[in-house]
Amino acid sequence: MSFREKSAWISLVLIAVFLGAYFWNVSLVLSGEMRQAAAMHWQLALVVGFVVLEIVLHVAIAIQSPRDARAPKDERERLISLKATHIAYFVLLGGTLLSLFAHWHLGWGAYATTQHVLLAVVAAELVKFASQIVFYRRGV
Amino acid sequence: MTQQDLADRIGVTRQTVNAIELGKYSPSLEVAFRIAAVFGVGLDQVFQYEKPAR
Numbered sequence: 077m078s079f080r081e082k083s084a085w086i087s088l089v090l091i092a093v094f095l096g097a098y099f100w101n102v103s104l105v106l107s108g109e110m111r112q113a114a115a116m117h118w119q120l121a122l123v124v125g126f127v128v129l130e131i132v133l134h135v136a137i138a139i140q141s142p143r144d145a146r147a148p149k150d151e152r153e154r155l156i157s158l159k160a161t162h163i164a165y166f167v168l169l170g171g172t173l174l175s176l177f178a179h180w181h182l183g184w185g186a187y188a189t190t191q192h193v194l195l196a197v198v199a200a201e202l203v204k205f206a207s208q209i210v211f212y213r214r215g216v
Numbered sequence: 217m218t219q220q221d222l223a224d225r226i227g228v229t230r231q232t233v234n235a236i237e238l239g240k241y242s243p244s245l246e247v248a249f250r251i252a253a254v255f256g257v258g259l260d261q262v263f264q265y266e267k268p269a270r
Contacts, residue, residue, distance in 0.1 A: 147229065150227065151228065151232075
């Protein structure tokens with residue numbers, strides 16, 4: 077498995093676990109089961125944990141294959157990145173427009189709208205990394 | 217010649233050479249010409265067009 081495929085797997089799993097937990101926490105705030113101030117500590121801890129693990133695991137795979145980590149993307153890797161980003165764009169666009177629609181027409185507050193736009197960003201990232209893995213495995 | 221040797225000489229990763237060999241990736245003309253040049257043969261001796269199955 078190439079360095080960049082490993083990197084995509086790491087980001088996919090960490091986003092699913094840590095940011096999945098983050099949005100579970102947000103859903104508790106939106107349903108009124110948790111106060112926003114109390115949830116902030118959990119959310120901050122999850123985001124910090126996500127960033128720290130991303131760095132640590134990427135350093136670990138870079139140490140494992142330093143040559144691959146240093147090398148610039150070749151044409152196949154650039155094509156995979158472009159195609160995956162193209163797919164993710166529609167997820168981001170759709171999620172953002174739905175959030176804005178809900179804000180203006182369903183009366184969502186600033187917190188709910190902001191978190192849903194953030195969810196669209198995270199969902200787009202998930203789709204991007206998942207698409208990259210599919211292209212690396214099945215071909216592009 | 218290993219996949220890594222060829223990859224180094226044409227400026228792509230070993231995984232890309234592997235993907236080309238398995239038919240999972242069609243390289244650009246530039247990379248195709250570089251591969252042919254490494255082996256000192258014409259492009260048509262390295263790559264053949266196969267019609268996709270319907």
